[in-house]
Amino acid sequence: MKGYMIDLDGTMFHGKKIVEGAKEWIDSLVEQDIPFIFLTNNSSRTPAQAVQHMLDMGFEHIEEKHFYTSAMASVSYVSSHYSGRKAFYIGELGMKQALLDNGFTIVNGTDDLADVVFVGLNRNANYEMYSEAVKHLVNGAVLVGTNNDRILLSEKGVNVGNGSIVAMFEHVCDKESVKIGKPYQPILDEALKFMNMKKEDVIVVGDNLETDIALGVKFGVETIFVLTGIHKKEDIERLGIHPTYVVERMTDWKG
Template structure:
């Protein structure tokens, strides 16, 4: 029987770790509104001495603009508490391109500022024969810009992407993200760019450096970006249920995407997290007990615990151990899992 990847903490996460590297969409806010629990949770976390850096794959806005937006939502933030994918991709480009290289930019002001600050020269057309194309999300990206990018790349320009998120959560649902728009150019050119944003580990390592952190925790809602990136960087990750992925997705997650901790929202930073243990053929978290038998999860003792998630944590531990042993796991027929799949 393999050990669970789920971690425990005898003390609240806000004191067990020195910094929280926090995603924005689906964690701090959703669409134009703050997630209701986020402002008080982050205020209490900072009062406990934990540093916070917001790490976002949104490359359209400048760090100062992001900080101002968060402050308007009741989450006071300074520019040095924000790290964007635009900043990360500019650093990646500096490793690959000569100083003063020409770049065609598809994206917003944040990306243009980061590219200029990195020492590159922005051009306006494929006719300028740019050395590179960089693409980041902006809601006003047009067919013309995608076409210009395609012409330049087909003529030999290097291609970079700030991030490859396929979707963006907002108050109306899920909209196409930068990855979807990047794929339009990939289809036209046959060239796939490297991405600098999450889940690349550099984003989190840069954020930890920015916070002066030696023991950070990553907080996110998406297993394939936030939590995968946390594991790639070697940092524990807290999955919150206020955005894209829920408990069912966590139960079925491959090893590279698994969170180290589970929480309903950012208030999970204020609590201790009981460690899973394997006892008498079942995985136990607190008083909750779940086993995997013939590939099906069975809740033996449904004990949700103080925040309602101990049964879910035990289910993850049981499912991951069984999957790692070669079993195909299903949550069908376990009604409790359907309840837990509600995102927050």
């Protein structure tokens, strides 16, 4: 039995609205006891907030154990690849919680210098906060972006994505960020550890060819491209990113 790594935005919901077929498919996974996680580049929500967000729109049987975010992957990756545990972060509660859960000391608002600067989306960040991050980075802190999405789509249109903020820090400090989120390998490796499964035993599900499907294609994991979100069937040829399977909606998937 394969397990699923499932994208959220455009695959499970649009804003606060459930995507057609998404709830029925998740219900069927739960009923058959098939392992799955929601694998998201969104670092803003904690798993508890993410559960509530989905229950509020009408999903059922969703638990905290089902969520693996780019914030969790970033902290887990840094824990096993770097020794420093003093962190400065830009982010929301999901980022902060991941740091505290993994024994990091947060230096925000203190005179202490950080070993690592984590950059996740914070919709209330300002110039002062960015400049404080730069102080740590020029003093030798490692730059870790939770994800490199250039743009973020919402009901209001196109917004600045976390990847664009990370690129700003790379430019300011002339150093490259450690890349974690989809389509980069760290989030896949960390998520496999979290699920306690091998890559041969999972399928990546998503609406975005450049993040979800590219992750699977690059690292030898099967993929299901669902046509409920950002990319259309024609984009497969245009982008040259070829999923293993393509479905209109997840209830069409007979795995």
